[in-house]
Amino acid sequence: MSTHLLVLAVVAMAALVGVVSVAVAVVAAVLAASGRRQVQPGVGGPAPRDSSVAYRRARRHATATALLSWGVALVVALPFGGLLTRGDRLLDGAPGLGVALLPTTFGLTLLAIAAVGELTWPRPEGSVRSAALAPRTLGALAPRGLRLLTWAWAGALTIVLLVTGLTATPGGRSFRVEWVTEGVTSESGPYPGWPYAGPLLVAGLVVLVVAEVVLRLVARRPAVADTVTVDDERLRRVSARRVLAGAQLVIAGTLSGVLTYTGIALRNAATSTYGWSDGTQSVSATLVAPGVMAAGVVAAVLGVAVAIAGIVVTMVALAQAATEAGTAPVGAPVAGPAVAGPAPVGAPPVDRPVGRTVDAPAGDAP
């Protein structure tokens, strides 16, 4: 890598990190502000007894997180990630690696802002606090199919990159077919050998791990104050679905690109036309490696299919999340006479939850 390209790559990387950091800081401030709007009664005051208010506040925070994470990832990460591709040589011998890492740039930006959203989730306020006495598990909160699909994409990406890394030419940028009898070779690239496979493998696994970390933040964030568990868990599922939608899209996008480039390289390398001349006439022949050709076609088709699947799954998951987020809460204003006033006007009349407990009897106090 020449010096000026190295400088360009470093400057672009620093610019990207700086801009994303500023964006994340701005997002944190916006999310904190969104959580403080319509503040519940303050310190020493009664707890917010209208669960719909607490629920709306939490839902607003979740929506702001989703909009900011997807918006910033699209508006900031992709253009600045594009700067990385101007030099087109993040690593010596791997032109185009910056482009290949664009989905990762997008995904990590999205996940970073989603994490900020979880860390700034509205805290319990008021003097009366409630919580369910049951453990929350990530397996029960994260949509199982979407999580499995994300892991499946990552597993497939790992396998494909290991195969391409092991089958590439020693230079790692092309695939070679040899017809020993004829003494003919055919080589085609770009092919994701180790100069590409290594960074892409690390990138895919980093996205997967960060997504799992954010899912744990979703599970561990404070419960929505004074709403019922099903409402709280619904909002957690919404957040988890949005996180997984982004993560699977990023990994599927990377896998799609790897498969497509692999397929094209295999198809091109699978045929070779050679010729010779004895001075009076020229003869040419075309050699075909049917197995390599078939593998190339399959890889290319799979690449397109994975891209379509990733996009469709993302759209469906985001639509489901929006539908779930728009569901009216079933939580009731817990109109406990000991701590609360009457239910607010317009609040749905519902039964007091049977599982709610009263304060410990004064006689039990030490």
Place this chain on the structure above:
Amino acid sequence: MTATEARLEVDLTSGVPVYEQIRGQVVAHVAAGRLRTGDRLPTIRALATDLGIAPGTVARAFRELESAGVVLTRRRTGTVVAPGVVPADDAPRRAADAYARAARAAGLSDDAAIDLVRGALMAR
């Protein structure tokens, strides 16, 4: 929320320490049969996060519960309701449920409802 879901509610302005409120309510849930042997409780950190209180407060409540034999804490399974802990007899429990419903219907505060019970007990 299901009808049988156990919840905690603490009042930070109450004269009763928060850890004691937690301890008493867990005991009450066990007595009422809403928490049974083997039921897992949330982690200290999760409960403290949900209630917006210091983890040490929840930890103290759990220690008190453990020393009283109400719960067990194991490294792998977390905190669970201890074996041998049995809910109150069925008849008093149903009577308590009926009284709680009547108290709610009458608009009694929790303290007023409990005072009535205490008064009735003192008369026996």
